[in-house]
Amino acid sequence: MRKFNEENERIKRRYLQYLKRARRKDASTVQKAAEGILRFEASTNYADFKRFHIEQVNKFQDRINAEISKATGKPLSKSTIRTILNANKGFFLWLADQSGYKSRIRHSDADYFNMDAKGQRVASTVRETPYPSMEMTRHAFNFMPEVTEADKRNKAIFAFLMLTGARDGAVASLRLKHMNMIDGCVYQDAREVRTKNSKSITTFCPSSNGLRQMAF
Structure with missing residues (x-):
């Protein structure tokens, strides 16, 4: 049965409202952010974000790099992994400015959600799409x-x-x-x-x- 952390839910709701109202992101972008953050939260067994530490990110990166997509039966693509990590990076950058979190999370902590250089290059590769003449x-x-x-x-x-x-x-x-x-x-x-x-x-x-x- 899926768990919840009430305090996490409240702060996530505030962040998603921020994306929607202040950053003017569309619904699909907000949904992807929510899904990416939930993945990280689940990997910590829904620990309070105030208990954040860098090792959680390291384990999370290992987890999603080894994860198998239910849709394709293959490992998650680099572009999908980048989307997940960027969702969390944006969230923790915002979280570092929020009351109750400033003393526990630094802006530099969000950098641990970066992909390695090789993964970034693969994720950014533009593949030619075949099309009829x-x-x-x-x-x-x-x-x-x-x-x-x-x-x-x-x-x-x-x-x-x-x-x-x-x-x-x-x-x-x-x-x-x-x-x-x-x-x-x-x-x-x-x-x-x-x-x-x-x-x-x-x-x-x-x-x-x-x-x-x-x-x-």
């Missing part, structure tokens, strides 16, 4: 059925993705008003469209005729 997508497009209304809709959506390169979440939230038929572009307004990192994006299509045909 335009020739391949055109071939698939040409062989898509277009008998029913649903077929024609699917083919239009596929063509739209080919021409704009927009993310599926963004496309699902687009409206006709976001398409400019004259200039042949799509304005992904972050106020209304679910874009990555809530950034507004303007995508110009290779041919405005293609955009016009899809709209009609």
Whole structure:
């Protein structure tokens, strides 16, 4: 049965509210922070954060480096480990300024949550994602059925993705008003469209005729 430490729960709640209200972090970021901190707390058997000591971090690092992912059956990726450690580093940096913790936790204690240099390089490595060429997508497009209304809709959506390169979440939230038929572009307004990192994006299509045909 999972244990709880009431005082820990209260201070964690304050920190998560700080991330959400003061740092303006989105819900997914706050959730990841909560999960990362809980992992560390569980590794100490839910000891009071006021009893923090460096050896707890050393054991925690050993634990997550040896942990096997339930989803993949493999060790946790370096990027996942970095996310977990960074969540705790941010928490303890904040904790060192809080009343009741200042005398027990120093800002430098948070540095023990850093990864080693090799792990950092691996976690930061950008892997190339394979993607189909335009020739391949055109071939698939040409062989898509277009008998029913649903077929024609699917083919239009596929063509739209080919021409704009927009993310599926963004496309699902687009409206006709976001398409400019004259200039042949799509304005992904972050106020209304679910874009990555809530950034507004303007995508110009290779041919405005293609955009016009899809709209009609």
